[in-house]
Amino acid sequence: xxxxxxxxxxxxxxxxxxxxxxxxxxxxxxxxxxxxxxxxxxxxxxxxxxxxxxxxxxxxxxxxxxxxxxxxxxxxxxxxxxxxxxxxxxxxxxxxxxxxxxxxxxxxxxxxxxxxxxxxxxxxxxxxxxxxxxxxxxxxxxxxxxxxxxxxxxxxxxxxxxxxxxxxxxxxxxxxxxxxxxxxxxxxxxxxxxxxxxxxxxxxxxxxxxxxxxxxxxxxxxxxxxxxxxxxxxxxxxxxxxxxxxxxxxxxxxxxxxxxxxxxx
Numbered sequence: 001x002x003x004x005x006x007x008x009x010x011x012x013x014x015x016x017x018x019x020x021x022x023x024x025x026x027x028x029x030x031x032x033x034x035x036x037x038x039x040x041x042x043x044x045x046x047x048x049x050x051x052x053x054x055x056x057x058x059x060x061x062x063x064x065x066x067x068x069x070x071x072x073x074x075x076x077x078x079x080x081x082x083x084x085x086x087x088x089x090x091x092x093x094x095x096x097x098x099x100x101x102x103x104x105x106x107x108x109x110x111x112x113x114x115x116x117x118x119x120x121x122x123x124x125x126x127x128x129x130x131x132x133x134x135x136x137x138x139x140x141x142x143x144x145x146x147x148x149x150x151x152x153x154x155x156x157x158x159x160x161x162x163x164x165x166x167x168x169x170x171x172x173x174x175x176x177x178x179x180x181x182x183x184x185x186x187x188x189x190x191x192x193x194x195x196x197x198x199x200x201x202x203x204x205x206x207x208x209x210x211x212x213x214x215x216x217x218x219x220x221x222x223x224x225x226x227x228x229x230x231x232x233x234x235x236x237x238x239x240x241x242x243x244x245x246x247x248x249x250x251x252x253x254x255x256x257x258x259x260x261x262x263x264x265x
Contacts, residue, residue: 036158036176037128046172047163050196054168054210057089064237066244070252074244078236079214083193086244088211090251094262096199096207100164102258103171103197103209106135114257115250116140118243120152125180131162135173136181139190142239153190153217156181172196191216205262209254211247 036042053060063075063085072090079085092099105111111122121138128134134156141152157173164171173195183189194214199207229235 030178032178033128033134033176036174037132042174043160046174046194046196047170049194050170050172050198050212051168053087053212054198057087057210066241066248068248068252072248072251074248076240076244078240083214083216084240084243086213086247088247088251089208090255091208092255092258093206094258095205096169096201099199099207099209099258100169104161114253117246117249131160133159134180135159138187151186151188154184154187155190155192157192168198168200170196170198188218190218209251
């Protein structure tokens with residue numbers, strides 16, 4: 001992580017943004033993308049969910065918890081529909097603007113270095129506008145129990161940073177169906193119901209990064225018999241807990257990176 005931070009800082013010494021260098025190609029205008037990008041109501045709903053979950057994080061008592069030695073805290077549960085719900089939080093000694101810039105860096109080299117336990121690949125398919133882009137995410141294949149026999153999951157999402165300069169800066173992601181990202185062999189398309197980061201400023205040079213996710217695994221996980229089996233054996237909760245731990249680790253790597261960069265400046 002130290003080497004990554006040094007290389008990253010050198011690469012971006014001439015710019016404070018992560019958009020320096022080669023920009024992703026503009027997208028061919030497709031109705032599905034235009035509809036998702038222009039759905040102000042849905043985008044507002046996702047932002048509101050992130051804001052409310054961030055504000056209620058400490059008081060939520062109907063979720064199990066994980067905690068890393070480095071201070072990241074996670075909460076997790078499996079919804080009645082079988083969706084995986086994850087909430088994670090960490091305090092960081094860096095400016096909120098720096099954290100937002102890093103969270104908007106969706107190059108695979110950056111994403112997998114920090115969140116490689118969860119994300120196997122992240123591809124920027126193109127830009128919609130200065131605040132929105134389409135991403136193709138491939139997640140690591142499940143390894144827990146029976147889940148290890150299933151296919152890996154992927155997701156096609158619209159990344160949106162239109163609220164990145166608000167009172168509670170945030171970046172959100174919403175599922176989008178587009179021929180630009182067709183179904184891939186050996187992957188099952190998951191449904192991203194809520195996904196995003198909120199970066200809460202905590203005074204000069206400090207912030208808290210909050211992550212929230214509700215993800216439907218689909219595929220065999222949507223089968224009522226499979227849901228019943230997973231619930232009875234507790235494997236669904238074990239899988240959610242493992243993901244919560246992985247998210248804690250990713251946030252800890254992110255903090256190490258951001259604090260190293262803050263120290264260098």
